[in-house]
Amino acid sequence: MADPILKIEGLEVAVEDKPILKGVDLEVPQGEVHALMGPNGSGKSTLAYALAGHPRYEITGGSVFFDGKDLAEMEADERAQAGLFLAMQYPVEVPGVSVMNFLRSAVNATRGEEIPVREFAKLFKEKSALLQFDPSFADRYLNEGFSGGEKKRHEILQMALLEPKFAILDETDSGLDVDALRIVSEGVNAQRGPDLGVLIITHYTRILNYITPDVVHVMYEGRIAKTGGPELAEQLEQEGYVGFGSTEPAAAPR
Amino acid sequence: MAEAPAWAAEARDEAVAALDALPVLTGTEEEWRFTPPAELGMNGDDATGGTASGTIDLPAAAGRSARLAFIDGAPAPAEVADLPEGVIVAELGEALAAHEDLVRDRLYSLAGLDDRPGALNAASWDAGTFVYVPRGVEVTLPVETILTATGATGRVFGRTLVIVEEGARATVIDRYLSPDLDGAVHASSVVELFVADGGELEHVSYIGWGRGVRHQATIRAAAGKDARVRSVNVTLGGDIVRVEPTMYCRGSGADARALGLYFATGSQHFEHRVVSRHEAPQAYSNLLYKGAIQDTAHTVFFGNLVVPPGAPGTDAYQTNRNLILNEGARADTIPFLEIETAEVKCSHAGAVGRVDDEQLFYLMSRGVPELEAKHQIVYGFFQEVLDEISFDELRDELADAARAKVR
Numbered sequence: 001m002a003d004p005i006l007k008i009e010g011l012e013v014a015v016e017d018k019p020i021l022k023g024v025d026l027e028v029p030q031g032e033v034h035a036l037m038g039p040n041g042s043g044k045s046t047l048a049y050a051l052a053g054h055p056r057y058e059i060t061g062g063s064v065f066f067d068g069k070d071l072a073e074m075e076a077d078e079r080a081q082a083g084l085f086l087a088m089q090y091p092v093e094v095p096g097v098s099v100m101n102f103l104r105s106a107v108n109a110t111r112g113e114e115i116p117v118r119e120f121a122k123l124f125k126e127k128s129a130l131l132q133f134d135p136s137f138a139d140r141y142l143n144e145g146f147s148g149g150e151k152k153r154h155e156i157l158q159m160a161l162l163e164p165k166f167a168i169l170d171e172t173d174s175g176l177d178v179d180a181l182r183i184v185s186e187g188v189n190a191q192r193g194p195d196l197g198v199l200i201i202t203h204y205t206r207i208l209n210y211i212t213p214d215v216v217h218v219m220y221e222g223r224i225a226k227t228g229g230p231e232l233a234e235q236l237e238q239e240g241y242v243g244f245g246s247t248e249p250a251a252a253p254r
Numbered sequence: 255m256a257e258a259p260a261w262a263a264e265a266r267d268e269a270v271a272a273l274d275a276l277p278v279l280t281g282t283e284e285e286w287r288f289t290p291p292a293e294l295g296m297n298g299d300d301a302t303g304g305t306a307s308g309t310i311d312l313p314a315a316a317g318r319s320a321r322l323a324f325i326d327g328a329p330a331p332a333e334v335a336d337l338p339e340g341v342i343v344a345e346l347g348e349a350l351a352a353h354e355d356l357v358r359d360r361l362y363s364l365a366g367l368d369d370r371p372g373a374l375n376a377a378s379w380d381a382g383t384f385v386y387v388p389r390g391v392e393v394t395l396p397v398e399t400i401l402t403a404t405g406a407t408g409r410v411f412g413r414t415l416v417i418v419e420e421g422a423r424a425t426v427i428d429r430y431l432s433p434d435l436d437g438a439v440h441a442s443s444v445v446e447l448f449v450a451d452g453g454e455l456e457h458v459s460y461i462g463w464g465r466g467v468r469h470q471a472t473i474r475a476a477a478g479k480d481a482r483v484r485s486v487n488v489t490l491g492g493d494i495v496r497v498e499p500t501m502y503c504r505g506s507g508a509d510a511r512a513l514g515l516y517f518a519t520g521s522q523h524f525e526h527r528v529v530s531r532h533e534a535p536q537a538y539s540n541l542l543y544k545g546a547i548q549d550t551a552h553t554v555f556f557g558n559l560v561v562p563p564g565a566p567g568t569d570a571y572q573t574n575r576n577l578i579l580n581e582g583a584r585a586d587t588i589p590f591l592e593i594e595t596a597e598v599k600c601s602h603a604g605a606v607g608r609v610d611d612e613q614l615f616y617l618m619s620r621g622v623p624e625l626e627a628k629h630q631i632v633y634g635f636f637q638e639v640l641d642e643i644s645f646d647e648l649r650d651e652l653a654d655a656a657r658a659k660v661r
Contacts, residue, residue: 052619055611080621092616096634102617105630109621141634158620 005030005067005166005197006051012061013043013050020046022222023062028215030165031194035208036201037236038219039246044201045089047219048170052086053079067165081110083165087155087172093143099154100124100138103161110162127160131187149180156187166197173207185210204252205237220244261358262350269376272367273298279370288554288586289496289525294470295440296370301408304437304466310402313429317647319343319395324381326407338391346382346413356386361415364446364474364502371470371498375444379413387422387453396425396458396645403432403439403467412443418453420478425456425644430491435466441492447475447483451505454482456644460652463492471497477537479505486643487526488652489516490659494523501530503537506567514543515639515652517632518551518583519659525554528572532565532595541572544639546632547583548661558590559600568598576606577635579628579660629657 006028013021020043028034038044050057051064053076064071066084074082094102103124107115115123128137131153143151152172159167169188173181188198188211200211208216208230216232218225218241225244226232236250258266279291295301315321315333320343323330329345337343342353349357367373383399401412416426428445441463449455459473469492477483485499501510510530518524530539545553555574576585587604609631617627636656643649 052615054615054619075624076615076618077621077623077627080619086619088616088619092610092612094613094616094631094634096637097630102620102630105622105626106617106620109623109626141637162620 002030003068004028006199007065008062010062011050011059011064013046014058014060015046015056019060020222021050024219024222024224026217026224028166028197028199030197032214033192033198033200033211034215034217035213035233036199036217036219037203037205037233037250039241039244039248040203042219043222044219045170048086048168048201051168052076052084077109080162081112085159085162085164085167087159087167087169089171089174091143091151091155095141095144097142098138099140099142102142103158106158107161123161127157130160130190131157132183133157148175149177152176152180152184153187156184160187160191165195166199168199168201170201171203172200173202173204181207181210203250205233205250206252208233218244220246257351258347259351259354261354265362266377269367269373272373273370273377276370276373285527289494289523291370293494294468294496295409295442296374296470298374301438301440301468303408303439304405304435306405306432307434307436307464309404310431310433312400315398317395318398319393321398321400322383323400323402324412325402326404327380327410329381335395338393340388341391341393342384342386343397344384346384346415347380349384353384353386356417357384357415360417360446360448364448364476365444365472371442371472372444375411375413375442375472378409378442379411379444381411382413383415385414385416385424385426387418387424389419390421392423393425396427396648398427398429400429400431401443403435403441403463405432405435405437405439405466408438409440409442412441414443414445416445416447416455416457418449418455420450421452423454425458427458427460427648429460429462430469431462432464432467434464437466439467441467441469443469443471445473447473447485449475449477449481449483451478452480453478456484457486458643458648459485459487459497461487461489461491461495461497462655465493467492468494469496471495473497473499474502475500475510476502476504477508477510480507481505482509483511484642485512486639487512487514489514489524489526490655492522496525496527498527499529501539503530503532503539504534506534506536508534508537510537510539511642512541513639513642515636515656516543516545516553517548517656517659518545518553519548519661520551521549522551523553525556527556529558529560530570530572531560532568532570533562535565536567537565538569539571542639543574544576544636545585546577546579546635546656547585548579548659550582552584554586554588555604556588556590557602557604558592559602561593561595561598561600563594565595566597568595568600570598570600572602574604577632578606578608625660628660632660633657
């Protein structure tokens with residue numbers, strides 16, 4: 001069997017010297033969609049940022065291999081160029097940088113060559129329609145004045161344009177209404193296939209009703225506490241995280 | 255230069271006398287405490303000049319309605335494409351006699367002999383440009399002046415006088431260029447801009463000196479009733495540069511904007527002192543200066559909105575924002591207000607911040623390398639000012655020049 005696209009062993013991560021991840025073991029074979037669930041503060045987002053290479057998240061132990069490469073040795077841009085993508089929970093506003101310029105430079109950087117302007121325009125048109133963006137959106141400044149739903153759709157649009165080998169969706173469902181959640185989920189499902197691994201990080205089971213995971217992991221206090229099939233999500237939907245020592249529910253508040 | 259008429263010779267004598275009478279600047283004066291006046295040659299001490307590391311290729315005159323160039327103050331042949339009837343673009347030295355009726359009352363009236371920078375320039379300027387746009391006439395392409403320094407002389411002086419009559423429109427660019435010099439050159443420039451009722455003027459000052467040049471620049475603009483004046487100043491080059499733009503709102507309905515972009519790197523020191531004076535009621539002014547600072551460079555921004563008694567309905571704003579690119583780079587911002595009229599709307603803001611790590615990470619997490627990500631962030635930061643430059647090709651050139659400084 002081929003090596004998993006993502007292989008995490010005994011991973012320890014600290015933020016400003018405070019240990020958050022305390023030995024995470026996780027493997028995602030290429031082409032599979034895994035969900036990573038857990039109550040607030042369990043370390044889910046820390047794992048996302050550490051994988052993407054945020055300089056504030058320091059790997060203090062263990063190892064992470066992505067597509068056979070040691071991520072600890074790579075800067076954030078190199079990880080993205082290697083095919084790793086993080087859809088952020090809080091996409092950052094960059095004033096004065098237009099969506100179009102940003103997207104084109106991101107596509108060029110991840111492909112390692114200049115995409116012809118005409119080809120990019122075609123690609124952008126096609127993918128932005130999929131995520132239901134109006135073309136005028138290209139001239140807006142990056143995430144500036146975007147609604148919560150626009151920000152999340154824009155993250156998935158980037159994923160569609162960059163065609164990563166592996167995507168981490170960090171709380172992509174948070175703050176989305178049902179319509180936006182459906183658009184975002186359809187965007188992800190359209191990309192699903194044998195050449196894309198996905199890790200969906202979520203507190204609530206809601207998004208998993210739209211994107212069915214192959215495997216569900218539960219994180220608690222900086223470690224993977226349990227791994228199972230989609231039925232584990234259903235169990236959490238009913239029981240919440242009480243079995244892991246937390247009183248938080250996993251069903252989305254209505 | 256042609257023989258100066260008697261009135262101009264007298265004015266020059268007065269300037270020399272003023273220079274003798276004005277106290278020597280020591281650097282302890284309040285308005286001089288950030289930039290040593292001696293370093294700018296304010297007391298008449300000449301710099302030695304120096305050897306140039308190369309030459310400057312004058313940018314093409316294409317896309318200009320007229321262009322004058324001065325090399326160390328000596329005029330190169332003017333290039334005039336086509337100017338509408340009645341429009342004058344001439345060397346200021348020639349215009350003293352040829353257009354005395356237009357020049358005499360205006361020259362030195364906005365920037366006179368009451369301070370050393372003004373008196374010094376008035377006593378010594380040689381590279382001069384005169385632009386006149388008669389009533390109701392529009393000059394669509396910009397008029398451009400280029401002053402260069404080669405290091406052959408320790409001083410260069412530039413002077414620009416622009417008159418835009420009622421309802422007329424024009425764009426004027428003053429560009430200051432040199433190669434890197436291994437010695438010091440003092441540059442002094444004064445720009446006087448007069449925009450009559452309902453006129454429109456966009457003035458762009460681009461300070462693109464190489465190493466070794468120290469420059470004191472005065473820009474003064476007077477806006478009449480319902481006139482629109484935009485002064486854009488871009489400071490990228492020179493070792494020590496002090497730019498002093500003042501916008502005078504002289505008629506109600508005037509709209510005066512002073513926009514600035516600066517990027518100091520290496521050990522560059524830039525000071526911008528930007529003022530708007532509301533001498534009439536119901537006028538609008540907006541000062542917006544944005545700067546990036548890198549390496550061990552230092553910048554100072556002093557901004558002031560002056561609203562004397564008798565200017566009700568004034569609407570005046572000033573903003574200065576600074577982006578620090580590394581530890582060791584420094585920016586000071588001093589926003590000031592002098593309001594002596596009630597019923598005005600005024601605001602001021604000054605800020606100094608670092609490149610946002612989250613912005614940097616966001617761009618890098620999409621594969622954009624760190625340097626390119628910083629380019630984008632700096633470009634984005636300047637965008638607000640660049641957006642105000644009407645000529646795309648000039649805007650792109652300035653944006654590229656600014657981006658190229660990011661390391």
